Amino acid sequence: MATMSDVARAAGVSKQTVSRVFSGRGYVSAEARARVEQAARALGYVPNRVASSLATGRTKTIGIVVPDITSVYFAEMVMGAEQSARKAGYTTILCDAAEVSAEEKDLLHFLYEARVDGVIVVSPRLDEDELLPALAQHRAAVTINRPLPPQLAGDVRSDHAGGMVAAVQHLARIGRRTVAYMAGPARAFAARERLRGFVQGMKDAGLTLRPDLIVPYLAYVDDSVRDQGELLRSLQAGSPYWRDVHHTIGHLGALGLLAAHPEVDGLVCYDDGYAIGALRACRELGRRVPDDVAIVGCNDIPLIEHLSPSLTTQRVPCYQMGTKAAEILLERIAGRCPEPAVFAHELVIRESAPVPAG
Known part of the structure; x- marks a missing residue:
């Protein structure tokens, strides 16, 4: 196994120069660096990360x-x-x-x-x-x-809040007047900000904000679980239900919401997984999308443009x-x-x- 001394001899430089090249500490000319790197490749030299971290205090x-x-x-x-x-x-x-x-x-x-x-x-x-x-x-x-x-x-x-304001304003512009929201986990900053944006968007659009049309996280799913972590642990890892947990939350939430409030004509979802579940709920209830209910998701995850209908959403970079x-x-x-x-x-x-x- 090649050592630092072997690389130094092959490159015609000191061991200190080789050390500086691989530790990233100290000046090394471009010409010397190139010779060291070429010699290391030719000899198959692999720097000792443990020794380097002890010397530099960095592990990279x-x-x-x-x-x-x-x-x-x-x-x-x-x-x-x-x-x-x-x-x-x-x-x-x-x-x-x-x-x-x-x-x-x-x-x-x-x-x-x-x-x-x-x-x-x-x-x-x-x-x-x-x-x-x-x-x-x-x-x-x-x-x-x-x-x-x-x-x-x-x-x-x-800008979670700004994205939700834009989503609500879009629904208002296309004539939706009874708009509901499916909320995410309250302990997540993104969920709190998206809910805040929905509330602000409703006010800005002049739409009536009804607390009964804000579906709490995990509503209609399982009274025995308090958060998604518990829900995931309650399911068999790798099972279809485990993989589709976000869709399940949206599906059951939208079923409960739309069955109790058939007047809803617009629905904004915390994320695209919930929105996919809401699309399924609408099919089962005979609610046409977008004729009866317009749905907007968030995140623009892959493949949602290939759904039927394709999902209106917010693209997050x-x-x-x-x-x-x-x-x-x-x-x-x-x-x-x-x-x-x-x-x-x-x-x-x-x-x-x-x-x-x-």
Whole structure:
């Protein structure tokens, strides 16, 4: 196995120069760097990351914690963050909290023990009294969709409220007057902001806001479960019901809503999974979409444009948010404190809530 000394001899430089090339610390001329990298490739030299981390205090790794690894919404953020980090020479450790706050806390501690250089926490579910100290032990941190004090963590989020305002205004413009909302988990920042945006949108559009037309999270699903984490654990992992949990929440919620309130002619959903379930509920109840009920989702997950009817929704730039989160994290690792990044939602009008012809 080739050693650093072997690379130094082959490249005609000192061991210190080789060390600087692979640690990223200190100046090395472009010509010397090229000779070292060529010699390392020819000899099959692999730097000792453990030894390097002991010398530099850096592991060139970052941790990413997501609440639900099965969600395409979160997966695209992870992809953006991972590719951005890799370009900068970092390896990522991906952790799934499975919608369980205690798991999230344990994973953040594990990443601290693993001595990652920083963490990205996507839509954290922990209460602030537990989240803040869990992040404070890390050298650098960024949250996606959960703004925290800037001295503690960088901030990347999308304009959830603004997106929902636009969704309600669209329904009002196409003549819908009795508009309902299917809410997400209250402990999620995105869900709280989207509900706030729906309420504001109803006021701005001059529509009557009826509390009985706001469907609470997990309403009509199962009285014995309090959150999605418990629901997931109550199902057999990998089963069709387990995979379709978001659709099930939307399906059962919309069935209950529309059966009790047939006057509803517009429905805004917390996310596209709920909206897909609502489309199924409308078919079962004989409610035509969009003639009887216009439906708007959120996130623009893959394949929804191929549904019949195709789903009107809000496009959230998840990949770009992940990329930005990694960029901000690397800045914070370097001791800088970049400004927060807020991404707009784009209303995508399709067949489930079209603009009437003429």
